[in-house]
Amino acid sequence: MRLFRLLRILSVSVRFGLEEFVLGHERVRVLRPLINAALFWRRLGRPRAERLRLALETLGPIFVKFGQVLSTRRDLLPADIADELAKLQDQVPPFPSGTVIAILERVYGKPVGAVFSRFEPEAVASASVAQVHLAKLPDGTEVAVKVLRPG
Template identity: 65%
Template sequence: MRLFRLIKILVVTLRFGLDELILSHSRLRPLQQLICILLFWRRLHQSRGERLRLALEALGPIFVKFGQVLSTRRDLIPPDVADELSRLQDKVPHFPYAQVEQIIEASFNKPVHEVFGQFEQTPVASASVAQVHFANLPDGHPVAVKILRPNIAEVIEKDLQ
C-alpha cells in the first residue's frame, strides 16, 4: 500500500507541476529541464500557489493540514503562495449532502428531519477533516453542526503509517 501511495504522490506532484517548485535549486535545474522535456504535453496555466493548493487537496487531509500550517508561515513562503494556501482553511471542496444525511442518520438512528427542525444542505465552511452546516433544533434553537468527512479516520491513519 505504501508503494501505491508514493506513486500517487509522485503522479500528483508531476500533474500539478510541483516539480518546478521542488527542483528550482540551481544544482537541480538540469533535472528540472529533463522533466519539462519528458512532460512536454503538460499545460500549467494556473499560478504556482493554486497548483500547490490543488495538489494538496488531491492528496488528502494530512496534506491539506500541512498546507494550512504552511499558509500561516509568510516568513517561509512567498505571499502569493501563502494567500492561495490560506484557502485551505475553510474553502476545501465539500462532500455531497447525501453523505451528510447518511452520517447524521447513522449517528442518531433517526432521519435528519427528526433530529433537526431545519438543516441547511449547503455547508457554511468546509475544511480537510470536516464541514459545518447551520441548523435549528426542533425547539428552534440555532446550532452549527460539524460533520466529519466520510472515512476520514481511515484516510488519516493510512497517511500516517
C-alpha cells in the same frame, strides 16, 4: 497502504503540474514511467502557487493543515506561494452535500431524514478538518452538525 498513499500523492502532484517537487527524491525515481503516463491529466492553466494549494486541498485535511503551517513560514517560501497557501487558513471550499449525506447515513446507519426533521445541505462554515450544517431534530431542537472532511 504506504505505496497506495505515495501513488495518490504522485498522481495529484502530476495532475497539478507539481511533479518537480517530488521527482528529486531518490525513492520516487523508480516511479518515473508511471509519472510520465499520468502527464496526460496535467492542469497547468493556473499559476504554480494556486496549483500547489489546489493539490493540497485535493489530498485532504492533513495536507491542508500542512499548507496552513507552511503559509506562516514566509522565511522559507516565495511570497506568491505563501500568499496562496494563506488562503487555506480561512478559504477552504466545502465538500459536496452528497458526500455529507453519505457520511451521515453511514455514521447513523439510517437515512438523514430519519435522524433530522430538517437538514441544510449547504454548509454554513467550512474549514480544513470539517464543515458545519444546520439541522433540526425531530423534537424541534435546532442543532449544528459538524461533519469531518473525508480523507
